[in-house]
Amino acid sequence: MISKQIYCKNCENFIKMPHEEVIQGHILLPIPIQLSENYDLIEKIGSGGFGIVFKAKHLLEEKLYAVKLISFDSHGFSKHQIEENFHELSHEIKNYRKMKHKYIIKYITSFKYVQENSIAIIMKLAESSISPILQFIPPEDAKRFLLQICEGIGYLHNEKKPIHRDLKPQNLLILNGEIKICDFGIAKIKVHEKTTLSRIVGTPEFMAPELLNEEDFIDAKVDL
Ligand SMILES: Nc1ncnc2c1ncn2[C@@H]1O[C@H](COP(=O)(O)OP(=O)(O)OP(=O)(O)O)[C@@H](O)[C@H]1O
Ligand SMILES: [Mg+2]
Secondary structure, eight states: OGGGEEEETTTTEEEESSOHHHHTTOOEEOSSEEOSSSEEEEEEEEEOSSOEEEEEEETTTTEEEEEEEEESGGGTOOHHHHHHHHHHHHHHHHHHHHOOOTTBOOEEEEEEOSSTTEEEEEEOOOSEESGGGGGGOOHHHHHHHHHHHHHHHHHHHHTTOOOOOOOSGGGEEEETTEEEEOOTTHHHHHHHHHHHHOOOOSOGGGSOHHHHTTOSOOOGGGGO
16 A cells, blocks of 8 residues: 555655554655656565665656665775675676576666665566465476576576576566566675675575685586
8 A cells, every 4th residue: 555655764664654653763755755857666565685675666657667776875884895886786787787588587777876875776577576475386387487497597607697696586576477587696795795794694595505605616506
């Protein structure tokens, strides 16, 4: 219920109205929030180790997209670490732009937004990830999805595009009954954080042992 939500600038989150005790101490903004000249934020989809994903509306096209907002401000990075992560992320975005495959979520555009140290990546909006439906996927669909994931990952590896590093149900989206892989390369930024701040951000249950052990040499096998 979009109209019953309100956005808090302090916690970068949408909260439900009316809950006065929750609202105290928040900086409330009416929805939709303008992200850029072209996009309004409509609703939060979810958040992960390094960003928040929203539904966003393109104001001219009147079409919905997904936007991943990545901010380096709230992670206690030094200026140097922020620059390093920015550099890494812009490299990954350049790679992502080149990727065109039916099982990879389509990149639309990206830009810096409002705060200096934040990047918005606009992509096609999927219906959901496979995470909430994992237990209910019929065997026939599970087989089909597995083949699609392999084909998408095969494309990444064969084209010498980046290793994904963070394959997990939340990064496997569903659109029109097909898998769309998302979030390649972003894990690399987390590796930066992990090595610079010595804490693991990510999902150890789905990580290859060599990533968890911070081994120096990793290759495409981490995606298998
Ligand atoms: N293009 C998209 N369309 C629809 N939902 C999306 C899209 N991209 C991401 N999501 C969903 O948004 C939520 C938050 O994603 P986010 O990448 O921030 O976190 P995560 O995938 O759980 O963790 P991580 O930060 O490790 O990738 C997830 O549930 C993800 O499936
Ligand atoms: Mg993700």
